[in-house]
Structures are given as structure tokens and as C-alpha cells.
Amino acid sequence: MKKYGKIYATQWEDLLRATISGDTNGYRSSEWIIVPSHQLVSYLLSAGHLEMASQITEAMVASLEAEISQLTLSPLHWYPEPILSAQISSSLLLLHYKWPDRFIRRRCSEQIAELIEADANFRELYLEHLSKLEYEVEISDFLYILTLIESVPFSLQELVAAIKHPSLLSDEILYRLGFSHKPAEHQNYFSNLTPDDYSHSDRFEKSKNGIAPIYYAPIERLGGILNYPLQDHLAAEWDLITQRRQFLYFNHHEFSSDFFYPQDHVGCCLSIEAEAVMYPSGQLTFRTPALRTMVSAYF
Known part of the structure; x- marks a missing residue:
């Protein structure tokens, strides 16, 4: 053509x-x-x-x-204003950091740290991206990249202003970066919820479908060791966090309707090809489900 x-x-x-x-x-x-x-x-x-x-x-x-306007989809990924040509590669790098693969995230974090040190324009993009993050865990994860830099080129005021939802973990990261940060009142943090705030959460139970038990089963064991309803605490946090934006649940009964009724209690676990295991000498990627199952069981 x-x-x-x-x-x-x-x-x-x-x-x-x-x-x-x-x-x-x-x-x-x-x-x-x-x-x-x-x-x-x-x-x-x-x-x-x-x-x-x-x-x-x-x-x-x-x-x-x-x-697709009538469908319950997440917002489209094109922006109201075009991205400048000089910022396209940097913007793609920041989005690429969200891939659910530890090797990719490690490489991206190293590249982001290098650009923060070398490029003043990229520093503005970093702060802008940090300010758009909605959840405490992704904010702390993205903020932790700064620990790879010997001298952080941001002031405490710039970082605090870009953190929309501070947490005890983000405060700890700021402390490790060398800042004398006096956080705001901790009663605004979800970590200070009390047993009076706990109740059964259907949304939390539905959200566990599709997640491997290895991620939430240790929470139950740890709660037993501490003699504290840790999973109820996380469920209360989850109910508050999911109110920030629309959250779509995976309906596994749509894939098993020939075998189970909707009222049957069925759990599932999803596996993706992006799973990887990190070793000091490099990366090993297991491409067959059998190998992935063996490695998951071993670790």
C-alpha cells in the first residue's frame, strides 16, 4: 500500500x-x-x-x-494530549515496569534509576507517574527504585507531594533514602485499623479467585503465630482500597459452568507464561506448566 x-x-x-x-x-x-x-x-x-x-x-x-462504551472496561490507554516524541520511550518504560515478571521489572527498575540520575526531563516524568499511582503497595514499590541511586536528585517535599496515598512502608523508604520525614497522623493509614473495623468481606473472598494460595495462605499461618486476625485486617483494608476505582472480578464459573453451579464454592489459580525464577547468574524461564508446577512446589 x-x-x-x-x-x-x-x-x-x-x-x-x-x-x-x-x-x-x-x-x-x-x-x-x-x-x-x-x-x-x-x-x-x-x-x-x-x-x-x-x-x-x-x-x-x-x-x-x-x-465499547457500554462495556465495563478499564479506561483506554490513549491520553487526552499527545505524548511528545522525546518522551515516548520513557513513557513506555514506565508502563513496562508493571509487567508481572520479576526479571523484566528488575531490568526496568535499573534503567529507570539510570535515567533519573542522567536525565532531568525524565525526573519530571517519574514524579508525574508516581503521583498517578492509586494504591499504597504500587507507590512503595515504585518509590523503592530510588534506593538504587547513590544520591537521590529529589527533595523530600517533591516526593511527599507526589505520594497520593502514604503508608508506613513509604515512610520507611523515605527514611532509608536519608530523609528526616515526620509523617502525618497515622490514623489515616489502613495499617492502624482495629478489630472493631473488621467484618466478613465477600469482595475480599472473590478477589482471591485466580490468585495462587502461596500468596495468601502464609497470611493465615502468620496470623495464627501472632494470635492476630491478620487476614480480617487485610480484608478490611481491601474493602476500603477497592472503593477508589472500579474493580472487576474474575468470574471463574463462566469457565466451569458445565461442571459446577454458580452457588458451588469453587476456587481457581491462574498461571501465565511470564512467570520466571531469578538466580544470581541470570534468568531461567520455565515454559512448560509441568516445570512451573515443580518449581512452585519446590520453593
């Missing part, structure tokens, strides 16, 4: 009209027409009609948004 757009730049409209319509169909009185989409945009760009290509792209995006 790009080649034809360059060759027939002066006759692009004639070529387009001749190629999108076919012969008369014997079962209908009119001709059939092929309506191209993204290839049409490539064709017009090659022919030099940038404004028309832009208008068609906007129409396709608006059509897609209208078609």
Missing part, C-alpha cells in the same frame, strides 16, 4: 475508487464495496495526504470508543 501510494500520488483517488469496488453480485442489484481501515491510512500517508489520514484515524478511534 505504501509503494502504490508513492507511485500513484497524483492519481491516488482514482486508484482507490477502482480497487475498493468489485463486480456486480448476481444475488444483489448493487456492487459490493471493500472499506479499508488502517491500510488506507498508510496509503494516504504515502501519497502525502496527512490531514486526511489523520481525520480517518480519528474517525476509527471514535467508532471503536462508541462500540
